[in-house]
Amino acid sequence: MKLEEQLYDVKRVAIAGHVKPDGDCVGSTLAVYNYIRKYHPEMEVELHLEPIPNIFKFLANADKIDSSYIEKEPYDLFIALDCGDEKRLGNAVKYFHAAKRTFCVDHHISNQNFADANYIFPEASSTCELVYELIDKEKITKEIAECIYVGIVHDTGVFQYSCTSAKTMNIAGRLMEMGIDFSRIVDKTYYEKTYEQNRILGQALVDSQLFLDGKCIASIVTKEEMEKYQVLPKHLEGIVQQLRATKDVEAAIFLYENEDGSFKASMRSSGKVDVAVIMMSYGGGGHIRAAGATIEGNAKEILEGIVKDVEKQLLK
Incomplete structure (x- = not known):
């Protein structure tokens, strides 16, 4: 499966993740948002998340996140990322229910395939790792790479948790080769505390x-x-x-x-x-x-x- 398959014949897209967004949620949703904005400028795409931690606001288009949850016309496609069930979508669940089609990308073992189409792999280190798999590699920009790297870093505890696989490390290496400031990302978003x-x-x-x-x-x-x-x-x-x-x-x-x-x-x-x-x-x-x-x-x-x-x- 590829993300492009889900975007076929779509004009309006909503993207959302779980309540109280963490690094993997923010990284995966922004990676998909940035991908659609760059390669499908003809589409109307909106990202709905609760306010994100300040440490993630350096990511490209983080300022475009909509936290208002006002009424919207039904979307052609709703993409849920890093969300184990529809309740975890919080206020964005109303967009999910109204959408013509729904697509979920997730790695929670508790996910019950709640969308119309699902890309669920509990053995993956993170939802960002799955997003990497769904996007053509030649289309991953530096900005998208930063988003994916943030999610992988946070859900693996900087590659120390057991969910870290050889595939995870290989993906991280490819992202690093794209020129992202990987050491600064780790320090500023994972280790540094007030x-x-x-x-x-x-x-x-x-x-x-x-x-x-x-x-x-x-x-x-x-x-x-x-x-x-x-x-x-x-x-x-x-x-x-x-x-x-x-x-x-x-x-x-x-x-x-x-x-x-x-x-x-x-x-x-x-x-x-x-x-x-x-x-x-x-x-x-x-x-x-x-x-x-x-x-x-x-x-x-x-x-x-x-x-x-x-x-x-x-x-x-």
């Missing part, structure tokens, strides 16, 4: 607890703590991975409180625990080693329930 982000990370680590004889670690950040350290949910990226990096830990759990009092749960695994299965039971999803969900209830009770789910898998 002073406030480092403080909330420190607080989360200080407040963390070990469970199951040290095989499980967890931490909770409340709305009050986020206000104290002047951070938003998008600034909490990376905390759960730092928790998982603790010696002898098989599973990490990170909860933070949403504005409505619910909690966003993020999980990471070292390999023995399938966190996607656990998060799917709470209405979420993801990958075997990285998954999440939004859960209603008391934080302590939510945490106790998830820890029990981890224990059941470790006892198998």
